[in-house]
Amino acid sequence: MHRVRDKVSQIWSMIQGCLFPSLEEEVGPLTETHRKVVRVLELVRIEEFVPSYRGVAHRPATDRGAMARAFVVKAVMNLATTRALLDRLESDPALRRLCGWESASSIPSEAKFSRAFGEFAQTGVVGRVHEAVVVEHLGDEIVGHISRDATAIVGREKPVKQQGKKQERPKRKRGRPRKGEVVPPPEPTRLERQTGMTLAQMLADLPKPCDIGCKRNSKNSVEFWVGYKLHLDVADGGIPVSAILSSASVHDSQAALPLALETSRRVTNLYDLMDSAYDSDLIRQYSKGLGHVPLIDHNFKQDAAGKAEQGAERRRVALLHFSVPEDERFKERSGSERANARLKDEFGGRFVRVRGHAKVLTHLMFGILALTADQLLRLVA
Secondary structure: OHHHHHHHHHHHHHHHHHHHHHHHHHHOOOOHHHHHHHHHHHHHOHHHHOOOOOOOOOOOOOOHHHHHHHHHHHHHOOOOOHHHHHHHHHHOHHHHHHHOOOOHHHOOOHHHHHHHHHHHHHHOHHHHHHHHHHHHHHOOOEEEEEEEEEEEEEOOOOOOOOOOOOOOOOOOOOOOOOOOOOOOOOOOOHHHHHOOOOHHHHHHHOOOOOEEEEEEOOOOOEEEEEEEEEEEEEEOOOEEEEEEEEEOOOOHHHHHHHHHHHHHOOOEEEEEEEOHHHOOHHHHHHHHHOOOEEEEOOOOOOOHHHHHHHHHHHHHHHHOOOOOHHHHHHHHHHHHHHHHHHHHHHOOOOOOOOOOHHHHHHHHHHHHHHHHHHHHHHOOO
16 A cells, blocks of 8 residues: 555645645635545546536536536535535635635526536446546555445335246256156356356346345344445445445345456455355355455354354354454455445435436445545545
8 A cells, every 4th residue: 555655645745735825825714624625626636537518519518527526525525415515605615616616606506416417427427537546546556355345325216116026937846857857947146147247247237226125234133225235345444446336125245246347457456355145156256266365254044053163163263362364354344334334424325315326326426436535545644
């Protein structure tokens, strides 16, 4: 991480030594919130990825770059709605000028913000910005651990109706087939299909509509929610590297292969850390095929003897005051849980007010982009 710190420290020095003094001369005193906004905006520079339509026939003249910066500000300040963002811009001249508007009258209407957000969702520009930030700062680094986890995203839309039951295979008697009887092979699972797919095919195969999901919490109680599920890969230091949004009913393991492949194209990592939801030989083999070492907690749901043996082994290790290297590395997986918590508590992850997979993903990606910049800046703060 030394080179990452060097890159970020250069940006930090430029902001602290040059940008803040010049901004204070131009817009007045900056609060700590303003400074945080400036640091994130300077690191991600989202306006460079957004096309400008000024002077183009039949296109609005509103600067989409300023609106993209404003949506990043919304995530950084953890504002619940676009209306709250507009009220803040109208009452805060310094924040308004940081986004790119000189006066309150020049701020676009809420409807124009909504149309611009729809364009960002359609083009996927926020995801490209996040990928560029990750590749720029982590692409040349050797990342020790990638922690993989999923979290519930509560939506504000009706779940899609479940399709009819799968056509059941004709029942046959147990035991060996009779002579001449042809037994059709079982249908491949999604994980089995994914092993021969490209990344685009994997992502297209994952269900995306809003539906009902359930998950067992830390108190062993089952929780239900309507919405989506966010699958996140997090590098050392709590830096989000890749994100996939699926239907809430998709099992965590179904996004493991596309996440691993997407992450491997952005960074070089050594270990893949996953909890027992990802306990699958296919996932282990795929991780090894990418040149990684998979560390996956075992799922003893149907293996009481194995669970008892693991508990006894842990007690023996504790009695000897011995530390298993794999166990110490696996502790790093908590970074993914902290990233999910920060995304929800500090960067708008709990305030999903849009509908549809593309827009919900874009809303979350603004938060993930701000979280990524904040975690990178924490390396030198």
